[in-house]
Structures are given as C-alpha cells and as structure tokens.
Amino acid sequence: MLAEFLQYLFTGITIGATYALIALGFTLIYNASHVINFAQGEFLMIGGMATVSLTAMGVPMILAVVLAVILAGILGVALQRFAIAPAKQADVVTLIIITIGASIFIRGIAQVVWGKEYHVMQNFSTDQPIQVFGAVLNSQSLWVLGIGAILVVGLVLFFTKTLIGKAILATSMNKEAARLVGIRTQMVLMLAFMVSALLGSVAGIVVAPITFTSYDIGIILGLKGFVAAAIGGLGSGVGAVVGGLSLGIVEAMAAGYISSDYKDAVAFSMILLVLFFMPRGLFGAKVVERV
C-alpha cells in the first residue's frame, strides 16, 4: 500500500520537477515579452540529444553537458533575435504560429542530424536503485530534484540580487518605463530567451536517463510545461513550480491508480478544471482590462 503510493509519488515528483523547469522557462519568456513559446520543448530535446551524441563521440560528460547547454542558449538567443524580434507588432496568434514554425524547424534539423531513433543516456551516478519503505527510487530522480532545486534557488537569487535580473523584472513590469530608466530592453528580451533555453536544456539533460530522448520528445514535454505554467498562472514563478509539481504528482497517481492510457488526459482535464474555477490559474495576476 504505502510502497505503491510512495512509488507513484517519487515518479510524480521527478517528472513534476521537470515540468516545473519547463514551466519556469515559459514564465520567463512570457513575463519578458508576453509570448507563449511553443518551441520551449525543443530546448529540452536539444539539451538531451546534444549531450548524448557528444558523449558518444568521446567528449567527457561534464564538458558535453556544458556544450549542450551553450548550444541551447545560442538557439534561444537566435530564436528571439531572428524570429520573435522582427515580428514585434504581430498578433498573439501570429506569434504562436511563428514559435510553432520554429519548433518544426528545430525538430526537422534534429531529425536530420540525429535520426528518428530513441537514444539512451546513462544515469549520472549509479544504476543501482535506492530502496525506500519498499518503493524503488531511481538515483537519477535525486539528480533531477537536486538540480531542479538549485536552478530555482539560482533563479530567485538572479532576479532579486543581480542588476541584470532586476532589469528583466523591470522590463516585464513596464517596458516603456524600463527603457526610460536606461534598460536596454532588446538586450533583456534576448537574455530572457537565453535563460529560458538554459533552464530547458538542463531539464532535458537531467531527465534524459529516465525518459530516454529522441528528436520529437519536445512536443509533449513542452505542452505539459505549458499546462503546468497555466495551472500555476502564467507569469508567476511560484505558480510554475507549484503547477509543475502538482501536475507531475496528479499524473503519476492517475496513471498508477486509474489508467495509464488516460495519463495524458489527466493533465488536460486538470487544466480545464483549474481554469473553470480560477480563470487565471492558481497564482495568476489579477488584471483590470482597459478599453
């Protein structure tokens, strides 16, 4: 009984932590530019795939991770610079289609470079699972949670303690005012995309040993991250973390106790339920509409 419950909980928290990181990426970009980046999942894919292929070429693991993260970061900046920035007056839907076009493009390249097969990544440390009250915990789960926690703390410090972080916050609050006090908002937007890409790629790397990785893994992971961000309330950092973890746990419980066929339906039913009662998510900002 307890063992079963713990087992589902471990699975849920692990995948939930990944969702939380993706949701944070959405949140960052949304706050800075009010764009929902449908290419967010591709950062995860790039992180995982690049690390796998670099280590296969004999590059040491640490170096492979760093290179993969840098690659994703460059991609994030390029996405903002070449796809989002030139279309700044475009409609919300138009911007969505642009990011979807970008994700098809990135996925297409990944397919050419890495093929369509699934790729396996080794656990960071031991393959030996850890026994907790009869439940089995994959050691990689601890890596996911640990690195997830470090990233969240790092983000909080970045936004509250550093000048660059504060500049991003200021831009998200009021772009015009931020520009007036001398913040280069164009720079800030690029930075937001870069940080978001870094987050995504790290999430993609740490979770790869558990889920495997392939060129199209970004679609569903990205969507789940969007669901998590919307549950928490778009634009809320706390909401992204809470939304991600709760989505992961509910999903794992539903898969375990109800039906694994309907695992994905649970995520989407959950978001509908939340939005019916709280149209701006759990922690979403109240907005007064001006005419």
Place this chain on the structure above:
Amino acid sequence: MLNTFMQSRLRGLMILALILIILPAFLGNPFHYELVTQMAIIAATVVGLNLLVGFAGQISLGHAGFFGLGAYFTGIATGTYGWPSVPALVVGAIVVGFIAWIVGRPILRLKGHYLSMATLAVGFIIAIILNNERALTGGPDGMPVPAFEVFGWELSAFGSYSLFGIDIEGFQAWYIFASVVLLVAVWFALNLIESPIGRALRSVHGSEVAASVVGVNTAKYKSLVFVISAIYASLMGSLYAHFQGFITPAVASFEFSILFITMVVLGGMGSTFGVIIGAVVLKLLPQVLADFQELEHVMFGLILMLTMIFMPKGLLPTLTAFVSRKMRKKAGGEA
C-alpha cells in the same frame, strides 16, 4: 453602399466557383483529384474556424477535436450501426454542436493564452478518448468508413457515374460534390458575417468590454460562433471520413488542430477567401517539399516562420494591400 457590398460578396463567390469549374482542366490523375477534394473539405472547415478566430477574435487550438468527433460519429454510426449517411452526418453535427455549447460556455470566459490552453486541452482529451476506446473506434489503428450514400445511391471514389448524360469517374463526382459543399460553406459564412450577428462578433473582436457596454451580449455571441464553427468542423469531418474511407485518431490530433489554425493565420485572419488560400498552400506545400526528402520539415518550418514574420497579416490581405498600393501609385502618377 449596400449594393456594392452585395456585389463584392457575390463577386468573390463567383470567382471561387469559376476556379473550381476550370480547375479540372489542370488535374491529370485521380491523385490530383483526391488532393483537391481534400483541400476543398479542409478549406470549408477552416472557413468555419475563421468565423471564430478571424471575426470573433477567439483562438482555438483544438478544432481538430470537433472535426475528429464528426468523422468518428459518421464512421461508427454508418459503419458499426448501419445508419444511412445523411442522418449520421446531421445527428453528428447536432451532437458535436451541443458538446461545443456545453464546453464553450465556461471556456469562452477565458482570455488570450488561457483560452488557447483550454481549447488545446479539449482537443487533446477528445483525441485521447478516440485513441483509447478501442471497442468503439478501433483505437490507434483506426476504422473503415462506408461510402457516402443517399437513398441507396452510393458516392464512392472508386465508382463510375453518369451525370446529365456525361460519364464521370467516382473521384470526379467527389470533386464536384466537395466543390459544391465548399461554395455553400463560403456562401453561408459570407452571409453570417454581413448579418447583425456578424457585426456583433466583430465588435467583440474589437473590444469585448466596449461591446458589452453598448449592449452586445458578448457571451451569447461568442458561444454561438463557437458552436457554428464546431458544426462546420463536424460536418466536414463526416464528409472527410466518407471520402477517405478510413479514419485514424490523427484526424483529431493536436497536429491537425495546429494545421487548421495555421491555415487561418497564414491565409489571413478574417478573410474568408484568404483562409481558403491558406488551406490550399498548406495542403500543397508538403507535396512540393517532398522532393527535399529529409529536409522537408526543416523547409516547412522555415517557410512558415518567414511568411508569418514578413506577412503577419497573412497571404491574401498582404497581397491585396500590395496590389492596391501599386494601383493607387499608378493612378496618382497619371493624374
């Protein structure tokens, strides 16, 4: 004023009809006919979606869900239970319209990205149900659908018929049928747009708060147009199922929903003829890009991005603006 409006509305419809009549001269083989018939059915769906997205300004990222429901209702009713095609199509549309009405009421209160999220979720849930209820839908493997038939008269892409004394093949008969359906779909949409309902919808698009202040019941109109666009999708899904003869849950997939909304945005939101062009381009592009083989998706993504960056208003509105600017310049030069 009204007169010129009527004329321009009819003119567009006439041009479309003319194109549909001339087109067979350029179609060489059954495969071409199949492609164009699919285009017409998809275009009619997108014309319905455009009423919601282009005129009422509400985003739907889950419209393939309704298309898929219509397709499967027809498939199950005619295939498994032996219903005639037309009642299946009509009852399917009523059921889907009702579902859209139930779902639409809470969803359409949402704004912007939350609305996209919710419609995406509805579409996903429908696709997952179609995938998992194997006993009813055949699961991921799909299910066969009988040919379309009216009063014992069967319309099959593989049959041959005689129309007004001219012998035609089944795929040609389907082309004619789909063309008529598209024309009716466009005619209905154009009339709706110019009706008081259409005006109310556009006011919702402009500013929802302002519209409700001047007495437009925004909730009612949004839900009405949501239901209408869902019925469009359901009807076209039913026809698509009959035409293909086989359906899989892919007809309700997220990718299909994205394709629909992309057709609307690429062709030009709010332009009925623009979104038809969007449908044609996006159905045609993979055929053209197939030559690039493994680079197909790279090219597709790139073209999509570039078009939207440089023509954010969509193909047709950008082109007409361009042409009329040229014309004005020319007229100015002569004067």
